[in-house]
Amino acid sequence: MRSRARHTIGRPARKIAGFSAAALVRHGLGEATDWPRVWRAHELERSYDVVIVGGGIHGLAAAYYLASRHGITNVAVLEKGYLGGGGSGRNTAIARSNYLTPEGVAFYDRSLKLYENLSAELNFNIMFSQRGHMTLAHNDSSLRTMRWRAEVNKLQGIESEVIGPEEIKRLAPPIDVSADTRFPILGALYHPPGGIIRHDAVVWGYARGADRYGVQLHQQTEVLGIETSGGQVQKVRTSRGDIATKTVLNCTAGWSSLINDMVGVRAPITTSPLQAAVTEPVKPFLDAVVVSGSLHVYVSQTARGELVFGASVDPFAQYSMRGSLDFIEGLAGNVLTLMPGLSKMRLLRQWGGLCDMTPDYSPLMGTTDVDGFLVDIGWGTYGFKAGPVSGEQMAELIATGRTPALIEPFGIGRFLAGRLVGEKGAASVGH
Amino acid sequence: MMHLDCPWCGYRNVSEFGYLGELRERPDPATTTREEWRAYLYLRRNPAGRLEEGWYHRAGCRRYFEAVRDTTDNTVSETRPPTRHPDGHDEGEHATAGDLDVTSVSV
Ligand SMILES: Cc1cc2nc3c(=O)[nH]c(=O)nc-3n(C[C@H](O)[C@H](O)[C@H](O)COP(=O)(O)OP(=O)(O)OC[C@H]3O[C@@H](n4cnc5c(N)ncnc54)[C@H](O)[C@@H]3O)c2cc1C
Numbered sequence A: 001m002r003s004r005a006r007h008t009i010g011r012p013a014r015k016i017a018g019f020s021a022a023a024l025v026r027h028g029l030g031e032a033t034d035w036p037r038v039w040r041a042h043e044l045e046r047s048y049d050v051v052i053v054g055g056g057i058h059g060l061a062a063a064y065y066l067a068s069r070h071g072i073t074n075v076a077v078l079e080k081g082y083l084g085g086g087g088s089g090r091n092t093a094i095a096r097s098n099y100l101t102p103e104g105v106a107f108y109d110r111s112l113k114l115y116e117n118l119s120a121e122l123n124f125n126i127m128f129s130q131r132g133h134m135t136l137a138h139n140d141s142s143l144r145t146m147r148w149r150a151e152v153n154k155l156q157g158i159e160s161e162v163i164g165p166e167e168i169k170r171l172a173p174p175i176d177v178s179a180d181t182r183f184p185i186l187g188a189l190y191h192p193p194g195g196i197i198r199h200d201a202v203v204w205g206y207a208r209g210a211d212r213y214g215v216q217l218h219q220q221t222e223v224l225g226i227e228t229s230g231g232q233v234q235k236v237r238t239s240r241g242d243i244a245t246k247t248v249l250n251c252t253a254g255w256s257s258l259i260n261d262m263v264g265v266r267a268p269i270t271t272s273p274l275q276a277a278v279t280e281p282v283k284p285f286l287d288a289v290v291v292s293g294s295l296h297v298y299v300s301q302t303a304r305g306e307l308v309f310g311a312s313v314d315p316f317a318q319y320s321m322r323g324s325l326d327f328i329e330g331l332a333g334n335v336l337t338l339m340p341g342l343s344k345m346r347l348l349r350q351w352g353g354l355c356d357m358t359p360d361y362s363p364l365m366g367t368t369d370v371d372g373f374l375v376d377i378g379w380g381t382y383g384f385k386a387g388p389v390s391g392e393q394m395a396e397l398i399a400t401g402r403t404p405a406l407i408e409p410f411g412i413g414r415f416l417a418g419r420l421v422g423e424k425g426a427a428s429v430g431h
Numbered sequence B: 001m002m003h004l005d006c007p008w009c010g011y012r013n014v015s016e017f018g019y020l021g022e023l024r025e026r027p028d029p030a031t032t033t034r035e036e037w038r039a040y041l042y043l044r045r046n047p048a049g050r051l052e053e054g055w056y057h058r059a060g061c062r063r064y065f066e067a068v069r070d071t072t073d074n075t076v077s078e079t080r081p082p083t084r085h086p087d088g089h090d091e092g093e094h095a096t097a098g099d100l101d102v103t104s105v106s107v
């Protein structure tokens, strides 16, 4: 609950929505014009205990867990655009934990567990559909990687196994499993608990949850600079004024190098766009999420019936999110190689989002050489699924000052120390 | 499609080229420390704006060159033959894929 009186900008929120079946019926029967706002707007305060830069799933989850688990509520989330306007509102919403390294598997599995309970925790339906996730192998070396992953996964109690073409056909009938294609399918890594989630709902659910604990969410608020003295963060300069704070968490994904630059922290990150596309909706016919590394493509069907297609990141670094015809042409060709029956389907739209790629396809989480400047970045093409666990772990780090064991392997110093966490074999097709 | 002006072949579709990333000073392997070497391998400036970078004309003359590109809108203000080849080749010397770590090309 809020202790200090606060002013609002924009349309003042009368009341924050409390969701219940009765409220749903009431609004459903009415003209549905009077839905209360889900989070509030505020004037910027002069100081906060913690300032989180970036209003995507990572920033919002960290804010939520700081407030709900650790009672740290004097927190601001600063977002230069709108909440979820970065990768968090542009991803293809796949969640899974069948990674390659023991560190990665343990970490992503914790996120899946948090996701399984998140609708109930936030009282907001995130539509997690655990429909199974399948990564196809079209050659011996990828089949070998699948076997390796399956064993690493099983050792940690994760459902994950290699299956053959008949089983693949049974689970996903539109796939062409015949032997006379250019890239015949030899097998697949099948991961039953993987699936898709409504990504916007996760953003809104965490935003609403954080707001209810008193966290301030500031949209249209760009961070322009960070001041330090004596190697310690002191101040954040924003487009709406200065803020005094001793703790800043960088959650800006594709833009994270620019925030790091403000305090002189160097990271092994390059920014590249990842594009995706969606078709018109059709009746449900594809249950599992299907990924092909060799064809650089993945396919899933949403609850609305659209097919969502994703791929690998664009081939050179840039901060532009423009889509390209080149991309969509290549993507369509690859999708049709995989599922020839889709040739009559029409694409509705394509889009791109910025991804902060690291050399080992693992994130960077933890403290830095600058006191009070923490990072939760390097999310590349796989950070949506990790939002809950990163938020939880980063909140614990900020609250206790100790790096939790689960994220210890992912420190920003691992590159200079030569301790990479190589996940390329499990994460190079962006999801 | 975006075009790049290869110093030897002229304007070509960007899909003909391999990307090598931002230009960096390579420390002398004989005298460098491990940390310095790893910093060279991994750390990047990743600027939003002007970037000097290396390219490889993989589906053309198979030669390396440099470009100056604005990473926010992909306008290329300059392309030129290599001035500081990361492997210490002389300017204009014919470097081939075997000479460089071109893993970033194979996308
Ligand atoms: C097409 C596509 C498909 C993907 N598919 C998947 C998938 O299937 N599964 C998966 O797990 N991951 C996927 N990802 C990756 C995932 O989307 C990202 O890793 C994740 O959303 C990162 O979340 P974030 O909160 O860290 O960053 P973002 O959601 O990108 O948020 C960063 C925010 O920081 C803000 N910001 C930047 N600079 C400033 C500033 N100076 N001041 C204030 N605010 C600033 C931005 O406006 C932005 O809103 C995909 C990504 C893309 C683009």
Ligand SMILES: [Zn+2]
Pocket: B006, B007, B008, B009, B010, B057, B060, B061, B062, B063
């Ligand atoms: Zn050429």
